[in-house]
Amino acid sequence: MDIQTVIIGIIIILCVVFVGLRIYRLLSGKGKSACDSCAGCALKKNCEKK
């Protein structure tokens, strides 16, 4: 297996981990809410889980 394939393998694993982490954080509610990234949101209270 050449070095390029190894690098690709690492990149793919990182991508899968990235997607997995993102899904986990979204599912567990630990992800950064869109509110925190959007300055000037008029109705921040609506972002809170009802």
Place this chain on the structure above:
Amino acid sequence: MHKKPLSSIFAEKYEIMKLSELKTGEKGVIVKVLGHGGFRRRIIEMGFIKGKTVEVILNAPLKDPIKYKIMGYEISLRRQEAEMIEIISEEEARKTSSATSLYDPISENIPVTEEQMRELAQGKRRTINVALVGNPNCGKTSLFNIASGSHEHVGNYSGVTVDAKEGFFDFQGYHFRLIDLPGTYSLSAYSPEELYVRKHIIEETPDVIINVVDSGNIERNLYLTTQLIDMNVRMVIALNMYDALQNSGNKLDIKKLSQLLGVPAVPTISRTGEGIDELFHVIIGLYEGADFMGQKEEIQNEALQEYRKWHDAYVPDHKYGSHKEEENDFTPKNFIRHIHINHGPELERSIEAVKKEIGKIENIRHKYSTRFLAIKMLENDKDIERRIISDMPNADTIIDIRNKEAERLKTVLNEDSEQAITDAKYGFISGALKETYTDNNQNTEMFTRIVDSIVTHRIWGFPIFFIFLYIMFEGTFVIGDYPMQAIEWLVGMIAQGAESFIPAGPLKDLVIDGIIGGVGGVIVFLPNILILYTFISIMEDSGYMARAAFIMDKIMHKMGLHGKSFIPLIMGFGCNVPAIMGSRIIESRKSRLVTMLITPLMSCSARLPIYLILIGAFFPSHASLVLLGIYSIGIILAIIMARVLSKFIVKGDDTPFVMELPPYRMPTAKSVLRHTWEKGVQYLKKMGGIIMVASIIIWFLGYYPNHEQYSTQAEQQENSYIGQIGKAIEPAIEPLGFDWKMGIGILSGVGAKELVVSTLGVLYAGDEEVDSANLAERLNITPLVAFGYMLFTLIYFPCVATIVAIKQESGSWKWAIFAATYTTVLAWIVSFLVYQIGKLFL
């Protein structure tokens, strides 16, 4: 001998005992919880409900908090909070029991049962303190006189030269203590009257406030109403001098106004006494009914049973409607709910910043609504600053934040914060009256009214709006074309650079075809999107967008939505993700949810490359018509789905809410650019991460396994992972006329819609670069199939970023998955019908 009626006992010696006065080991029964709405709600949720017995576990002097036992639980309350709860103690019950008979010897050891205490508490609760608040000359005093009869006396309260009258009367089993406060236009800190009224509301905590409004001058009078709403007090609006309104030919939808403000409104004519009975009946219902609701809006049975017993005893003929109607009226979603006056995004941001700092100090929240204090600070209210804020440990920080926010507001809005808040409140009032008030005697001198009469005209409003939209889309594509070409050139340069410097192999293919191909495809459209957002920002900041919402309101209602839904739907033509985030401006959860679910049907700019390639290939002579047709089909489907979803799928009642009509203002360049920049950064952040990762994964699935084994790229693709997946789904898409390669294109579009074009290009082109002409030759499909494919791309599964946005905004994966599922099913059905029916004719 006659026992004195309870009401007169309490009238004569109105002694109030507070929960904080009970000593360790003593018991009491709760009479009522005072204070503003937010505090009362919190205390009631903790279990401190009227009629419940509370026992003091530990109340040591100088010790805070105090420990209580209620409903079997131990709970601690701060002393200041306990001071806001009125109770009847055993001691007091004993004294009162003995006071009802002149001849029984008074014994210190009269046993008092909990049941007796509860009855006495209930009796005590039957005294309602009501304060009359309103503008000068609104008929407050007439109302006071007619309600209280001759039982009044004038009190000159020490230290100020203002008068307040106090009167008593009985009505429907309740004893009313009515205070007529001085007339005032607002609750700022400029005049002794204003300060006195405000102090009375905060210190004396009346149970209910009657906000007397002169119906003939409703706009000006409602300004005070908005300030009372900020204070989060229990109140009823008396629309006084209602006969004058009726005689003027103007009309007011009282029920709608009540629903919009979250405050019951009753028309009264204090001159004749008309409506006064109903007013106080509503007050009793409000006073008792507010405790109906538990945290999850379930009805508290005990409170409800008491309310019904009272109703049967005193209003047996159901003069004001049936039990059910009245109970329905007192649900938060209808008439009694606390609303926030929406001051607009910039002001709300500042209010939130100041409120957050104030809210850090717990012992202020029992008396004041932190939002009210934040608004007052931004209004530079010296009285609040001096009396309340300066005593707080973080006073310096609060004032610092206030000053910073005031500076920021001055730069962004071009006016000082106090003026901006006033304007916002009048914007709110305008919006509310626009929906509920028909003024047949309008003066149209003001700039806002003149412009509004044109842009919100029943007939001309629509074409004017569509002209603005046309200018917006045209500008987006024409102006955006230049930077788009520049970015395409840059992406091409980067690809060439990678081509030159990276040694041949899979890594090079990953960088060029995967990363640069995928991310480059997104970045190319950034200028178009930024320009679109600039136009939208200008329309929002100038105040025109609010008018657009009004124009579209009727159509939106027919769709089962609200006028405010229109704004995010328009944004969906740019990108669905910020459109879904933009649905936050819709305050009704049901409308917001339906808007989010139909937003994917608004053809976003990412789908445009697919249309352009296929239309260029198969419909060159009718390009514009076909493109317009695709967009229109999306809109029509959105309308149909909105109706279906509102009726069958999304449950819940629609809460009415105000669409603010702020005054027109010249948008500042700084504000527009800042909004555009923020939205652009958001777009890049969200897209960049997901797009890049998705592109890499899709590239990987199309590249492996056995990349070297095949002579052509297309053959390699067919045998790759993604090819295998394509072959597997081919049976599902064959009835639509699509082959496995088109299926792969559809699958790759899940990551980002732009990926459909690049995937098709690679699959159909083999090793060469493609353009429309070549693609047309290689596709080997009919124009009918091409049209069906465009429809499928229009309707199906929104991209992953959109799905995630729906999840974040709706708070549930259920709705995100539903959006993905229903759009895919709908896309399949529509494409199937088009292909199968079209085959019969072509």
